[in-house]
Amino acid sequence: MCSNYRPVTRQDRLLTFFGVERNRDEVPTDVFPTGLAPFVRLAQEGSGNKLIAVDGHFGLIPHFKQRELAYGRKTYNARSETVNKLPSFRDAWRRGRRCVVPAEAIYEPCYESGRAVRWVIRQDGDVPMGIAGIYTSWRDPEGHERHSFAMLTVNADGHPVFQRMHKPDEEKRMVIILAPADYDAWLNCSVAEAPRYFKQWMGPLIAEPAPLVRAPRAPSQRMSRPPKPPDMDPQTGELF
Numbered sequence: 001m002c003s004n005y006r007p008v009t010r011q012d013r014l015l016t017f018f019g020v021e022r023n024r025d026e027v028p029t030d031v032f033p034t035g036l037a038p039f040v041r042l043a044q045e046g047s048g049n050k051l052i053a054v055d056g057h058f059g060l061i062p063h064f065k066q067r068e069l070a071y072g073r074k075t076y077n078a079r080s081e082t083v084n085k086l087p088s089f090r091d092a093w094r095r096g097r098r099c100v101v102p103a104e105a106i107y108e109p110c111y112e113s114g115r116a117v118r119w120v121i122r123q124d125g126d127v128p129m130g131i132a133g134i135y136t137s138w139r140d141p142e143g144h145e146r147h148s149f150a151m152l153t154v155n156a157d158g159h160p161v162f163q164r165m166h167k168p169d170e171e172k173r174m175v176i177i178l179a180p181a182d183y184d185a186w187l188n189c190s191v192a193e194a195p196r197y198f199k200q201w202m203g204p205l206i207a208e209p210a211p212l213v214r215a216p217r218a219p220s221q222r223m224s225r226p227p228k229p230p231d232m233d234p235q236t237g238e239l240f
Helices: 011-018 069-074 087-094 180-188
Strands: 005-007 036-042 051-058 077-079 098-110 117-122 129-139 145-155 173-175 206-209
Touching (some): 036 180
Parallel strands (some): 077 145
Antiparallel strands (some): 036 051, 129 145, 145 173
16 A cells, blocks of 8 residues: 655656656655645547646545545555445546556555564666556536546565565555556556556565654744743852
């Protein structure tokens, strides 16, 4: 399961690796559920190979929760085994609203040290990943089109990297990393054909610790009460 990743946001990398143009350039920063990041989809249904990059909220918002963005905190990953059944995901799946989520790297917790340590997982050679996903679109009260998406996952038993992640008693899961040659086919195939991409990525991956660095609190926030003033000699006026 992936709840934190670094998206591809630079225009040159989206064009080079995913064949899409973006109308602005950004330095990539880590994204958490409900955060905004680009995903790649067909320009319109039946448009063949014409692709576009649009920004969406990480965490799929189904039609019955369109005004509840916080709902995306529990729908950022969709299990491939149940994506066609669960109410949160089945409408997007049945409509063939599949996408590719460009990621520079993803993060997962590793418990091999006895406690949770965030690890970064990425491809070698500064090559981003294209992760299989599904998306939704809707109009907000002001009439603006908005989007959300989720990453698809499969069982990770036996995988050399992902089987090391998460708690020892939890099922091992991993996002579906697509081969670049399969991006177009994943987006254009029928709903019945799409499950053939539900498989582990066995290409080389680099994984290493990457603890989340939190900004230190200001001194005033760390104090539970005001500091005690220094004592003063009432005769000499000296502090001690």
